[in-house]
Amino acid sequence: MHAPGAERIAFPAALHAALAAMLGERYSSAAAVCGHHGHDESHFPDALPDAVAFPESTEEVAAIVRACAAHGVPVIAFGIGSSLEGHVLAFRGGLSVDFTRMNHVLAVNPEDLDCIVQPGVTRKQLNAALHGSGLFFPIDPGADATLGGMSATRASGTNAVRYGTMRDVVLGLTVVLADGSVIRTGGRARKSSAGYDLTRLFVGSEGTLGIMTEITLRLAPVPEAVAAAVCTFPSVNDAVQTVIQTIQMGVPVARIELLDAMMVRAINAHSKTTLAEAPTLFFEFHGSPASVKEQAQTVQELAAGNDGQDFEWAEHPEDRSRLWAARHNAYFAALALRPGARAITTDVCVPISRLADCIAAAEQDMQKSGLVRTIVGHVGDGNFHVLLLVDPENPDEIERAEAASRCIVQHALDMGGTCTGEHGIGVGKQDFLVAEHGAAVDVMRAIKRALDPANLLNPGKVVPGL
Helix, strand or coil: CCCCCCCCCCCCHHHHHHHHHHHHHHEECCHHHHHHHCCCCCCCCCCCCCEEECCCCHHHHHHHHHHHHHHCCCEEEECCCCCCCCCCCCCCCCEEEECCCCCCEEEEEHHHCEEEECCCCEHHHHHHHCCCCCEECCCCCCCCCEHHHHHHCCCCCCCHHHHCCHHHHEEEEEEECCCCCEEEEECCCCCCCCCCCHHHHHCCCCCCCCEEEEEEEECEECCCEEEEEEEECCCHHHHHHHHHHHHHCCCCCCEEEEECHHHHHHHHHHHCCCCCCCCEEEEEEEECHHHHHHHHHHHHHHHHHCCCEEEEEECCHHHHHHHHHHHHCHHHHHHCCCCCCEEEEEEEECCHHHHHHHHHHHHHHHHHHCCCEEEEEEHHHCEEEEEEEECCCCHHHHHHHHHHHHHHHHHHHHCCCECCCCCCCCCCCHHHHHHHHCCHHHHHHHHHHHHCCCCCECCCCCCCCC
């Protein structure tokens, strides 16, 4: 599959030779290596790069990009390939730049609650490095994604309701631009009024404006007390009403996750849990022992008012870890409901007051598809995901799933929401970007052309027609 209107760009022998001389064994055009880098977790067909580079420094990335620019060859940044909208697929060929070797925590500043990392560091790796410091990195999308990939897609996840998204925690960046020049944006200060906010321009740009090689991140104190709970409900609507009331009352919960009955069934089978197979909310509370107790009591009362049942606690660290591990494996648990299937996913986010309406509409759209489907979401901030399982060789099933996805996104837009709360645009949601932002997409296109006039950085992604 090529991006619309795009053909693969020739990869000249001279560039192969130059990159091989520069990187030695850290450069490969082997079929197996390229195959790994032309695949992600989306339902789109694989699209392989012509070669893969494994740099170890900003200077090497800059030299690689300069070489590719001189030959007019695309460059695609690669983390671990966990994206869901085709972000890393090399539709026009080119070079995949894998950040596996740029995986160092460069500095931790406990007094200032920040750190500096290379893009190949994963969130779990960073939290392991922070062990004993009294700090942790709170953004948790589920997958052990790289921080470069998380920054590029403006990821969020289960803790976003309390700690925000990557937009909120990235303080500064080192970025290699399309011509191989290097700039630094932002810094370690907690606020600045100095010029355009270039940091936030690059965060969420999905590798189409520049390649991040160092990231300065805000950290959070490890909470004094943590408690988690699970509660089941007669219907998804009852669960969602509890979420809405919790947020509107200002209860500072750290996480609120919704799972429909099918997703709970999948998790039980995959993770060997014994949760009641009914619409379920997972909660987590952070703070002092007294505040955690107060938060939990308030939420338990709200849940009871919406016919919530079996409010169960997981206060021991190992019990909480088991609970959240099961939640984080939900994507793969859902895939196991139909072996051999691939998931067509969409995620939308709406104002919290419209969450119940949007989920109800999504349930109807998925039911019409006739496919195996699930709902799971970080509903504390109005974000939820749907997964529809399709036979990748069956065009009719793919069309039904995509039709349901289009309807769900349109409902979210009609309710004042967004076409993607955290997955990003990639190649899969470009039409929805236009539906959401209209003429503002022309401004995005102008920015892309200004920073990457030859359209070599992850071409075919985000902005339609490029």
